[in-house]
Amino acid sequence: MATKTRTTTRAVSSWWEERHKLLASITKPGHARAKPKKARVKKATRQRKVSKKIVKKSVRKVAKKTIRKVSRAKKTVKTKKGRKR
Structure with a gap:
């Protein structure tokens, strides 16, 4: 006689x-961070002279914001009276 392994x-x-x-009970998935592409990192560092750390740490959208901030900071030039233009 064969024994049943599972109940009905x-x-x-x-x-x-x-x-x-x-797997769902063992590992809860964390928030996946998107990595910026190498080409974007190179382009950003070459054109805007932003450090690689800033670009690599942040996600694409944040990287764009930091690049904009740096370019804006470079554009502002002090006038003779000390005010920024």
Whole structure:
């Protein structure tokens, strides 16, 4: 006589669902950060002379903002009276 391994009351799920449940309970996914592309980093550092750390640390949108800030800071020039233009 063959013995039953599973009871009839338990819903039979696929191995994929079981695996998914296990992985979901073990590891909670963190927020994935988008990395800026190397070409963008090179372009930003070459054109605007922004340090690589600033560009690599931040995500694309933030990198664009930092580049804008640096370019704005370079554009502002002190006048004779000491005010920024």
